[in-house]
Amino acid sequence: MSQVFHEIEKKIINVLKTESKSTPEKLENQTKLSPDQIRRGIEWLRLKDLAIVKETKNIDFSLGKNGLESLQHGLPERRLLELIKNEPQKIADLQKQLGSVFGPAMGLAKKNNWVESIGDKISLNINPSNIPGEKTLQQIGEGSISEDKIDKEDLSSLLKRPDFLIENITKTKEITLSENAKSLNLDSSDSGAIDVEAKAPEVFVARTHPLKDTIDEIREIFVTLGFSEIMGNMTQPSFWNFDALFTPQDHPARELQDTFYLDGITSKKIGTPEQIRKVSESHKKNWRYYWDINEARKMVLRTHTTCVTIKHLAENKLDDARVFSLGRVFRNEKVSYKHLVEFNQIEGVVVGPNANLRNLMGIQREFYRRIGITKIKFWPTFFPYTEPSLQTMVYNERLGKWVELFGMGIFRPEVTKPLGINKPVLAWGGGIERIAMLKYGLDDVREFYNNNLSWLRSATKCQ
Numbered sequence: 001m002s003q004v005f006h007e008i009e010k011k012i013i014n015v016l017k018t019e020s021k022s023t024p025e026k027l028e029n030q031t032k033l034s035p036d037q038i039r040r041g042i043e044w045l046r047l048k049d050l051a052i053v054k055e056t057k058n059i060d061f062s063l064g065k066n067g068l069e070s071l072q073h074g075l076p077e078r079r080l081l082e083l084i085k086n087e088p089q090k091i092a093d094l095q096k097q098l099g100s101v102f103g104p105a106m107g108l109a110k111k112n113n114w115v116e117s118i119g120d121k122i123s124l125n126i127n128p129s130n131i132p133g134e135k136t137l138q139q140i141g142e143g144s145i146s147e148d149k150i151d152k153e154d155l156s157s158l159l160k161r162p163d164f165l166i167e168n169i170t171k172t173k174e175i176t177l178s179e180n181a182k183s184l185n186l187d188s189s190d191s192g193a194i195d196v197e198a199k200a201p202e203v204f205v206a207r208t209h210p211l212k213d214t215i216d217e218i219r220e221i222f223v224t225l226g227f228s229e230i231m232g233n234m235t236q237p238s239f240w241n242f243d244a245l246f247t248p249q250d251h252p253a254r255e256l257q258d259t260f261y262l263d264g265i266t267s268k269k270i271g272t273p274e275q276i277r278k279v280s281e282s283h284k285k286n287w288r289y290y291w292d293i294n295e296a297r298k299m300v301l302r303t304h305t306t307c308v309t310i311k312h313l314a315e316n317k318l319d320d321a322r323v324f325s326l327g328r329v330f331r332n333e334k335v336s337y338k339h340l341v342e343f344n345q346i347e348g349v350v351v352g353p354n355a356n357l358r359n360l361m362g363i364q365r366e367f368y369r370r371i372g373i374t375k376i377k378f379w380p381t382f383f384p385y386t387e388p389s390l391q392t393m394v395y396n397e398r399l400g401k402w403v404e405l406f407g408m409g410i411f412r413p414e415v416t417k418p419l420g421i422n423k424p425v426l427a428w429g430g431g432i433e434r435i436a437m438l439k440y441g442l443d444d445v446r447e448f449y450n451n452n453l454s455w456l457r458s459a460t461k462c463q
């Protein structure tokens with residue numbers, strides 16, 4: 001990957017290539033950059049692992065007021081020893097001569113057993129050639145000296161004395177190039193303009209799931225076509241999922257292999273007494289069998305959104321309406337590249353005095369056109385609750401074949417009459433994953449639920 005460097009970085013790197021190591025101050029001199037530019041440049045290079053910055057703290061010492069005085073006249077205890085070198089002296093005389101340092105000088109001399117007091121006099125015991133602190137005091141007096149060159153014991157003896165030493169702390173930065181930087185080839189004739197073709201790291205921002213995008217898009221289309229959204233429960237009594245839709249109680253779709261039943265859970269109040277009576281009459285009269293209310297009470301995971309449609313129509317008895325619903329449905333099927341046990345369905349409904357098959361097909365065309373599907377055809381099919389019943393087939397360009405998409409039809413009078421719905425009802429519905437597969441060019445519906453990050457990142461937001 002080619003890197004683009006700021007002019008400041010280039011200047012610093014170039015100096016370091018010849019100098020091997022430097023300091024911010026030296027770099028300032030050589031590059032004629034400001035301290036602030038140098039500071040920033042070093043920091044950028046450090047973050048890119050191109051420069052190594054070694055910080056060192058340096059302490060050196062110079063003499064304070066009392067240190068300077070001792071340098072001139074000797075350490076207080078040395079002065080005391082000098083005064084009694086030849087003969088013992090009276091304490092009072094010594095006090096006079098040494099002034100305020102008499103006390104500390106005596107303390108140290110006694111502690112080290114250099115002196116002895118005899119009566120009111122002090123006499124010499126030992127005259128040490130070297131007193132702790134003496135040598136260092138001399139060294140510092142000759143010029144400041146750094147901590148590491150000083151005798152530790154000497155230093156601590158001086159540091160204990162007030163105003164003897166002044167500590168000067170300096171921090172230095174040593175800058176060297178890292179191994180990575182040594183092989184860099186900078187073109188210093190470059191104007192420093194931004195290289196618009198330089199590779200940039202890929203950034204993966206948070207995004208919505210492609211399936212969610214499809215759901216939102218479909219909802220948007222319905223709303224712009226003047227439909228309102230209705231909602232219903234994912235668990236339903238069989239009554240609304242099947243019976244109200246004129247699906248006989250021995251219909252294969254109602255078997256356990258096709259429908260998920262909530263084990264042992266039944267619904268007490270499945271509808272109004274009138275709804276139950278009329279639906280059961282419709283079954284008895286038209287299918288000619290014994291209708292069992294206990295079968296209708298069994299709770300299921302809804303197998304389609306048509307249960308939401310029929311319940312809404314039965315409860316609202318609309319004469320003129322455009323509604324849609326959208327949500328999860330469940331089918332006890334073997335999972336494969338084209339089947340999931342739970343998937344999303346969209347369902348549209350138009351009620352109106354003049355609603356007819358031609359309208360239904362027109363709405364389908366418009367809906368598909370808005371999604372971007374134009375090659376469609378209608379095919380006759382069967383649903384227990386619609387007559388006529390159709391299914392749309394759409395052409396999958398990539399697979400080169402027709403695939404079925406929505407089921408649709410006009411609700412049969414056997415469905416509408418018992419529930420007091422008096423106007424023609426057009427309804428259609430189908431799987432959203434199917435549509436999303438077409439949009440995203442997928443061959444396997446399971447991909448939507450695999451959480452495959454590389455696919456999720458690559459699936460474009462706009463088709």
Ligand code: PHE
Pocket residue numbers: 303304305306347383386406407408409427428429430
């Ligand atoms: N409910 C049908 C299905 O699940 C679709 C459909 C809806 C058919 C409305 C006719 C009317 O596929």
